[in-house]
Amino acid sequence: MVRLAYFLTPVFLKYFLFGVVGVIIAVTLLLFVILIIHKLHVEHRELLLRKLKDRYTVTVSVRMLESSARIDKPEHPPEYEALGDVLIDMMVNVTGAMTDQLRAIAREYGIVGHYRERLGSRSWVRRYRAVEKLGFLKLPELKPIYRSLLDRENDPHVVTKAIWALSLIAHGEDLPLINRFLTDSCFASSKYRSYIYTNVIRALRERGEEGIFLEFLAGWMGEEAVSVILKKDIIEACGAEGLYAAKETIIAYFKRFHDVPEMRISCIRALEKICAGDAHPLIAEGLRDSDWRVRAVAAKDAHICPEEIIEPLEQALYDRNYHVRINAAQALKQMGERGLAVLTRNIRSDDRFVRDVAYYVLAEKAYA
Numbered sequence: 001m002v003r004l005a006y007f008l009t010p011v012f013l014k015y016f017l018f019g020v021v022g023v024i025i026a027v028t029l030l031l032f033v034i035l036i037i038h039k040l041h042v043e044h045r046e047l048l049l050r051k052l053k054d055r056y057t058v059t060v061s062v063r064m065l066e067s068s069a070r071i072d073k074p075e076h077p078p079e080y081e082a083l084g085d086v087l088i089d090m091m092v093n094v095t096g097a098m099t100d101q102l103r104a105i106a107r108e109y110g111i112v113g114h115y116r117e118r119l120g121s122r123s124w125v126r127r128y129r130a131v132e133k134l135g136f137l138k139l140p141e142l143k144p145i146y147r148s149l150l151d152r153e154n155d156p157h158v159v160t161k162a163i164w165a166l167s168l169i170a171h172g173e174d175l176p177l178i179n180r181f182l183t184d185s186c187f188a189s190s191k192y193r194s195y196i197y198t199n200v201i202r203a204l205r206e207r208g209e210e211g212i213f214l215e216f217l218a219g220w221m222g223e224e225a226v227s228v229i230l231k232k233d234i235i236e237a238c239g240a241e242g243l244y245a246a247k248e249t250i251i252a253y254f255k256r257f258h259d260v261p262e263m264r265i266s267c268i269r270a271l272e273k274i275c276a277g278d279a280h281p282l283i284a285e286g287l288r289d290s291d292w293r294v295r296a297v298a299a300k301d302a303h304i305c306p307e308e309i310i311e312p313l314e315q316a317l318y319d320r321n322y323h324v325r326i327n328a329a330q331a332l333k334q335m336g337e338r339g340l341a342v343l344t345r346n347i348r349s350d351d352r353f354v355r356d357v358a359y360y361v362l363a364e365k366a367y368a
Contacts, residue, residue, distance in 0.1 A: 045078065048078055049081060049085075052082030055082075056083045060087065060102075064098065073109055073110070074111075077114075084114070084133050087102050087105060087106050088133065088137065091103075091136065103137060106139070111137075112137070115130040116145065118130035119131065124158055127153075127155070127158045128157050131149070131165050134165060138168050142165070142169070143169055147166070149162045150166070150181070160187075160188055160192070163178055163181055164199070167196045167200050167203065168199050168203055171212075172209065175213075178196065178200070179226055179230065182196065182230050182233075183226055183227040183230045190229065190232075193230060193233040194236040194237045198237045201243055210245060211245075214245055217234065217246060218249050218252075228257065228262075231253065231263065232260075232262050232263050235250055235253055238250060238270050239266075239269055239271070242273060242274050244274045244275055250267050251271070251282065261289070261294050264289065265294055267282060268283060268298055279304060280305040280306060283305055284298075286298025287302070287312045287313070287316055295319060295324045296321065299313065299327035299331055300327040303335050307338055310335060310342060313331055313342070316328035317349075317357060317358070318354055325353065325357050326361075329343060329357045329361040333364075343358045343362050344362065
C-alpha cells in the first residue's frame with residue numbers, strides 16, 4: 001500500500017507524464033527523420049530512372065536504325081525498369097516490324113527474364129507490376145505463364161491484371177478460361193469485362209482470326225455457362241471495336257433476350273456504333289419497349305435512322321418518362337428541318353411537359 005501510494009503522488013505522476021511526453025516527441029522526431037530520408041531516397045531513385053530512361057531512349061532509337069548499334073545490358077533493377085519502360089513507351093507509337101524489333105530487344109537484354117522472376121515474389125504489388133510490364137510487351141510466348149498464374153494466384157488484383165495481359169495476345173482456346181473468371185458478376189465490373197473483350201477482339205483481328213470470335217459469339221448465345229451479364233458486355237465490346245461482321249449475331253441476341261432490358265440496350269448501342277442504317281428496325285422496336293430504359297436509349301440513338309423514325313419520335317415526346325421525352329426531343333433536333341418542324345409544332349401542345357421539352361431543346365438549338 002505504501003509503494004502504491006508513492007506511485008500516486010503528484011511528484012511521481014508529473015515526472016511520469018514528462019517521460020511519456022518525451023517519448024512521444026522522440027518517436028515523432030524519429031518518424032519525421034525517416035520521412036525525410038524516404039523522400040530523399042524516392043527523389044534520388046526518380047532522378048536516376050529519368051537519367052537512365054533518357055540514355056536508353058537514345059541508344060534504343062539508334063538500335064532501331066542500325067541493327068549493329070550497342071545497348072548497355074542492364075545489371076541492376078533500376079536499369080531493367082528504365083529499359084523496360086522505354087521499350088513499352090516506344091511500342092505504343094510504332095507498329096509492324098518496329099514492334100517486333102522492340103520485342104526482340106526486350107528478350108535479348110533480359111527484360112522478360114527480369115519480370116518473370118518477379119512473378120514469384122511474395123509481394124502482390126511486385127507480382128502485379130511484373131504482369132503489367134510483361135502484358136504491355138504483348139509477347140505470345142508468355143501465354144502459358146499467364147495461364148499458369150491464373151491457376152495458382154490468389155490475389156484478385158494480380159488475377160485481373162493477368163486476364164488483361166492474356167486478353168492482349170488471346171487465341172480462341174483462351175476464351176473459355178477468360179470467361180471462367182468474367183462470368184462471375186462479383187469478380188469485376190461491367191466496364192472491365194467489356195474492356196477485356198475489346199482487347200480480345202483486337203488481338204484476333206490483327207491475326208486475321210475474326211471468324212473464330214464470331215463462331216464463339218454465336219455459340220455463347222445459348223450457352224448457360226456464360227452469364228447473360230457477360231454476354232451483354234461482350235456485345236458492348238463488339239460495338240466499341242466496330243465489329244460489323246457481328247451485326248447479324250447482335251440482332252439475333254436482341255431477339256433471343258427480349259426479356260432482358262440490359263441486353264436490348266447493349267444491342268441497340270452496339271448496332272448504332274457499327275452500322276447506323278441497320279440499327280433502324282431495332283431502334284423502332286426499342287421505342288415501343290415496355291422498359292423505359294430501352295426506350296430512352298432507342299430515342300437517344302434515333303437520329304441516325306431514316307426520316308421514317310420521326311413519327312415514332314414525336315409520339316415519344318408524350319412518353320410518361322422524362323428521359324425518353326428529352327432524348328426524343330434531342331434526336332428530333334439533330335434530324336434537320338423535319339425534326340425541328342415537329343418540335344416547333346409541339347410548342348403549342350396541350351401537354352405542358354411536351355411544350356416545356358420542345359421549347360427547351362429549340363432554345364438550346366438557338367443558343368448553340
